[in-house]
Amino acid sequence: MEWRDQGILLSTRRHGETSAIIEMFTPTQGRHAGVVRGGTSRKIAPILQPGAQLDVTWRARLEDHMGAFTVEPVRSRAAIAMGGRLALAGLNAVTGLVSFSLPEREVHLPLYRRTEALLDLLGQDDIWPLAYLRWELNLLEELGYGLDLESCAVTGATEGLAYVSPKSGRAVSREGAGEWAERLLPLPDVLRGIGDANDAEIAQSFKTTGYFLTHHLATGLGGRPLPQARARFVEAFSRSL
Structure with missing residues (x-):
């Protein structure tokens, strides 16, 4: 078995004395792991940095084997990521x-394209948090947990939308919320793609997307906790306000 693709390096871990296991996100193969022989060497290790864009060839005797990667660098994002706390956290x-x-080896081409475009904006701290917020919404949508923010779930109104139902992910107006308002999640204008998208609204929006990542997406994956890296990014962004 063999395939070749270009993608984003997600993670690297040591394997034995000289090899590394890497996890790639590619357009045609999804999230896919494999061994890189000599991956801890002085020549290859600097290439295997999370976020790197790599040209990879995967080979295995059988399709369900882990297999082995050969890698060629396309571009590194390490220098940009290390240039600022927000970029690295992002x-x-x-x-x-x-x-x-993502389930292993499941193709998610639209999400891949959005992820690559997002990572290419690293270092542009004035626009990156908003782009990242949009990406989280896309991630939820791609995996079946998208938010419906077009009209009120209670009244059907398209005006005065101020909340999100934590159960359904649908918008709720101030009128429709009534006495339940305190139990609902905030719906800043930026979540609906309107308004000035100021940093305070973006920070507030992360509370809403974070709820659905934790209580819907993660619960659907067996209740595993979200990666701490997400909380560290939100904290780094909030400190910059």
Whole structure:
């Protein structure tokens, strides 16, 4: 068995004395692991940094084997990520959530394209948090937990939307919320793609997307805790406000 693709390196861990196991996210093969022979060497180890764009060839005797990768660097994102706390935290949040969320070897081409585009914005701290928020919404949508924010779940109104139902993921208006308002999640305008998208609204929006990542996505994956990298990114962003 053999295939070749270009993708994003999600993680690396040592395997034996000289090899490494890497996890890739590629357009045609999804999240896919394999061994890199000599992956701890001075020549190859610097290439195997999370977020790197790699050209990879995977080979195995049988399809269900782990198999082995040969890798060629396309571009590194390490220097940009190491250039600022927010960039590094953001990179770790993205790679951590992809690795956590996606079933192994399941293709998610739209999400792959959005992920690559997002990582190419690393270092642009003025626009990256908003782009990352959009990416979290796309991740939820891709995996079947998308939010419906077009109209009120109670009244059907499209105006005055202020909350999100934690159970259904649907928008709720102030009128529709009534006495239940305190039990609902905030719906800042930025979540609906309107308004000025200021940093305070983005930070508030992370509370809402974080709820669905934790209580819907993670619960659907057996209740495993979200990667701490996501919380560290949100904290780093909140401190910058």
